[in-house]
Amino acid sequence: MYKIERKIRFAEGLFGIWVEAPYVAERANAGQFVMIMTHEKGERVPLTMADYDREKGLIFLVFLVAGKTTAQLADMEQNEELYSLVGPLGKASEIENYGKVICVGGGTGIAAIYPIARALKDAGNQVLSIIGARNRDLIFMEDEVKKVSDRLIVTTDDGSYGAKGFVTDALKKILEEERVDRIWSVGPAIMMKNVALLTKNYGVKTLVSLNAIMIDATGMCGTCRVTVGDETKLTCVDGPEFDGHAVDWNEFMNRLTRYRSQERMAMERYRGGR
């Protein structure tokens, strides 16, 4: 079960894996995620699906090595099996023909934005995509995103590829000149927050996909709760997509730091133990 069929190394510490999960692949839709465990003593970690192949029963997951679980995942090779994988979880993106939409993906969020852009394109939208990363090496799946976009802008923080600057710089330029009906933004919390702050000025509804800490991911533990407007929502079952203008970003970003010291310690032990 959950065999790694193929492993792709995009860059140092940035990988994609096609994993055998027929039940999940059959029902997966844009915006949904899975929970994985690398081994019996592992953590349960959510990963947004970057793609799925219903016929072959495979799903595609992209991750950047950030902690022990992703480091272990990176150390797993083709034909090895994940200990646990469950999904598809969360609500799928609400795909309709909105008119003109922008899909913004930053970092590993590029992977998550791809199936959303594709679904929006299939639904008849005019899709503008902006993908960004720190540098050229960390830009990946560019061809895939390009194929489902009417226009694609690539940004890098250091200017080593595409336009120099943040995705928000490119986004601002478009919003200044064009009328846009809806925006999706997936990436690091700080990027999504900045996108939401920017788009609020232009009054364009913006959906963000929150990468909260989760355990069961079925609405049981409440660890992924987030304030949206006046309400507490559970990212796992009510999300992961929410109206970026209503998310309490400070609270959300604080909650992401809850286990930082333990995460660092686990990572150091893992690295030291090899």
Added chain:
Amino acid sequence: MAEQIPPRERYRREPVAMKEQDPGERIHNFNEVPLGYSKEDAVYEAQRCLGCKTAPCVTGCPAEIKIPEFIELIVKEDFAGAYFKILETNSLPAVCGRVCPQETQCQGNCVFNKTGKPINIGKLERFVADYARNNNVRPQVAVAEKKNKRIAVVGSGPAGLTCAFDLAKNGYDVTVFEGLHRPGGVLVYGIPEFRLPKSIIDYEIEGIRSLGVKIVTDFVVGATRTLDELASEFDGVFVANGAGSPQFLGIPGENLNDVYSANEFLTRSNLMKAYLFPEYDTPIKTGNRIAVIGAGNVTMDAARTALRLGAGEVHVVYRRTRVESPARAEEIEHAEEEGVIFDWLTLPVRVLGDEKGNVTGMECIRMELGEPDASGRRKPVPVEGSNFVMECDQVIDAIGTQANPLVRAEGMKKNDRGYIIVDEESKATTRRGIFAGGDIARGSATVILAIGDAKKAAKAISATI
């Protein structure tokens, strides 16, 4: 083989207490608190049983265990026989022997209550199950001829496992679907190791599997597949996914970093074994001064887990008093012995924190008891102007759980609180072919009531499908 003793001696003999780990020692480990009976203890206790023909104890047992019969087998020192006798009606004896509130069920009905010395039925049940496990006695259960009917069970907690076991015995082909990566439901994610060691659950689940029951983990009904799909694929469905959604008080500050639901705290520690971090990867936090809100069994589990994780001071904060507490007396006593501090008649109104999201304290108000409310308990009323700030750096909400909305099906009605509406006797839902029991149908209750529901459903399924 031990002797029967004369009735007069049975009246006279004192019940056998079960040894427990010393509180000072046990708060430093997650080992079980009660240490179990020896063979001699069990026989000596079993000899007290009058073996009443009317068996009022059985009337008090939702699992309909043949209590006088298994106790008689203990007296005869046929412990394997006693185990098989219990298995005739209950697939989870090691669990029930530990977590059932026997004082209000079997033992509560024992004729010896008149003398204040009811038979320790739960302890005997535990002994028998432990004996079987420790001596690798595999279940011997009569299985009916195969029926060629497939039943899906949603959830592998006590209700799901019980229904699967009973249906498998009746010849059904049963598949249990579990959302998490290991089966057991609340038994593995909710109840701590020191009350219910996980190895025990694994053994009882193995016993259920040995009847041919298939358990599919990593399968969330309502996500991986819908209940409607299962209902069309199988000849019948029993829904027992529990009432797993956490409840919060709804007061300001509850989304601060160090505010946990009891579900999160216990799931991290129990299911994910965060108490063994960093050997296990899942972390957990324990503060210096923790406030655990509520006064149910889960509250005690959370408070006692926090102590074992090294918390400096653990307070249970409850708006009523000890008398109104929903927790079993034994749980409160255990918590007290271990040093948990009880702040009765105290209602939290706000959690205080800093800009980084750390908890810095909790504002509370003192309460007093007024007139009885709908539950028959005296209603707590705030004492005006009595607000004060309780110093703490972590808060655990353990005020109960509610129905999880994930599992739904066409035509299967729920009540206004989201619980599935069922027929009291058959556990049939309003959708033909779908039955439901345990917490998702009755609201948060006990393991044994869930087991009772599952048995009723299994009977109804066997009669109609």
